[in-house]
Amino acid sequence: MxxxxxxxxxxxxxxxxxxxxxxxxxxxxxxxxxxxxxxxxxxxxxxxxxxxxxxxxxxxxxxxxxxxxxxxxxxxxxxxxxxxxxxxxxxxxxxxxxxxxxxxxxxxxxxxxxxxxxxxxxxxxxxxxxxxxxGGNVKAPPPVDATVDEFMDRRDIPMLFTGTWHDHKGKRWAQHNGTPVGRLLDATFDIAMAHNMMPVEGALEAAMISIYGGVDPQVYKSLLTLSFHLSAQIHSTRRWDALIALAKAGAPVHLYGKGWEKHLYRFKSFTYGGEGTFEETLENLKRTRIVLNTNTNFVAGAHERVFAAQMAGAAVLSDVSSWYQTHFTDGSDIALFEWVSTNTVAVKAEELLTSPEKMHAIAAAGRTKTEAENSWxxxxxxxxxxxxxxxxxx
The missing domain is CATH 3.40.50 (Rossmann fold)
Structure with a gap:
């Protein structure tokens, strides 16, 4: 063998x-x-x-x-x-x-x-x-929720988010403040934030064209080494923005992850469960109606959290990516929100939370799709x- x-x-x-x-x-x-x-x-x-x-x-x-x-x-x-x-x-x-x-x-x-x-x-x-x-991780898959009542009765967590708190205020390229490099990175960040699905590499090209009228290949390559810092800054900012929007809307989010303790006063409608392990998360997914995913700025990709949630029978609410748009159907087997639109995370969450039938339908279709296509x-x-x-x- x-x-x-x-x-x-x-x-x-x-x-x-x-x-x-x-x-x-x-x-x-x-x-x-x-x-x-x-x-x-x-x-x-x-x-x-x-x-x-x-x-x-x-x-x-x-x-x-x-x-x-x-x-x-x-x-x-x-x-x-x-x-x-x-x-x-x-x-x-x-x-x-x-x-x-x-x-x-x-x-x-x-x-x-x-x-x-x-x-x-x-x-x-x-x-x-x-x-x-x-692939999607699942341990001892839960029974299929055949009806809306089963879905609601078995799942006592209205909405779940798991993830580490990351500082969104301190720029990761602060050492370049006031320099041409710093101005270029600032512009790159602003351009990426103004779009739903622009990778930092594309935003860097756009920033160079805007400031210098063209792209110098050598300068471009040297700055690509900082792509992770730009991507992480965008992700941490958007993660914070999404959770703040949900808190302002009074969404009943259960939050797990490192570093949130000193910020909980901002999230009065949230229930904080501590750091949580991945094993605990997999069990919590089976109790959850909606899982929130912020895609780590993978604008042309996917996060395993989505597949694990679907395999556990939860409905997924995620920011858009071209991968999700290609492999899923918004409103059918996943719910997608945009960053630069009135179609915000709080609006989508409210639509789902107030419609058990819609939550159940998206969860059921997502589970079927991912068990067939997104397993390990x-x-x-x-x-x-x-x-x-x-x-x-x-």
Missing amino acids: KQIIFLKGQSQYGSLRLHIDQAAEAAVALGYKPVVLDLTDEGVKTGFWGMFGGDNALILTQNIGGDLRFEGKSMAEVAGCPHCVMFVDHPAAQQPRVAAATKDQILTFLDGSHIKWVETMMPGKAGALALVPP KNRLQEILKIAEGIKVGA
């Missing part, structure tokens, strides 16, 4: 570790033997390079491992199979790991604009680049198909 080797490392809230566990379960369903190497285990770390024997079909890691070498050989060469690194951050935040890519590696990303970033900054390194969001089994099949075109040691 062919093996798929999975690497697990450290993870905030435990999410990436659970991703690997769920992907390993999917490997079994596809007829492969999963071998999970936990890098938090001292025994694994000590004997690591001796654990790649067997008939291997694939190595799968998230963010980590692509830069590891044994006597000059990549993990793919040692194992004799392609290595897929699934990046779950903007590649600008993982530059050394992306730069270490080899032709026997597949790099996957959460957003199409991330692929364009890699093609611009580090072309030709990996064997393949692909847009493959993580689906994702592993996609990656294995790409791996067929990768030659190791060529």
